Amino acid sequence: MISITQVHHIAIICSNYEVSKRFYTEVLGLSVLQEVYRAERQSYKLDLALNGQYVIELFSFPETPKRLSRPEAAGLRHLAFAVPDLEAVAQHLDNQNVVYEPIRTDEFTGKRFTFIADPDGLPLEFYEQ
Structure with a gap:
């Protein structure tokens, strides 16, 4: 191994x-x-x-x-960053004019998360810890 x-x-x-x-x-x-x-x-x-x-x-x-870059495409799905406060992240993204998906809750962990896209469309996730 x-x-x-x-x-x-x-x-x-x-x-x-x-x-x-x-x-x-x-x-x-x-x-x-x-x-x-x-x-x-x-x-x-x-x-x-x-x-x-x-x-x-x-x-x-x-x-x-160009690369197909949807979260459901085959290959690397997304890059996730752990964050302590998703509301603070959302406020920062708003201040930077970065569009993010509606905040969702992980049905298994109960943790909240959202996605954005980098300038090339790479899906990035912010996952509240």
Whole structure:
């Protein structure tokens, strides 16, 4: 058996680097650990942290193909962030003009959650702890 200790990071390829960089840093509040431009690939790589822990690699590449990105599509369903107060998240999203789905309650845990889409339509969930 493989001894996996934790998820190391999540890699996301965006279609508009500046828009996605702003979204993940200013709207979601992730902090930049490192930003590199790789000229040979015409690509940015942005390492982002949540509470000081490296969590997301944001990449840009020229002419990225569109990907089906609905929560029910085959493949990765969504990225979920744990939050202490979903009402505060909703208020922040309203202030940032980010549209979110109506807040729902998980029928099994009784916890509340909502979804938004990142600039490329990747489903992101906020799950109240």
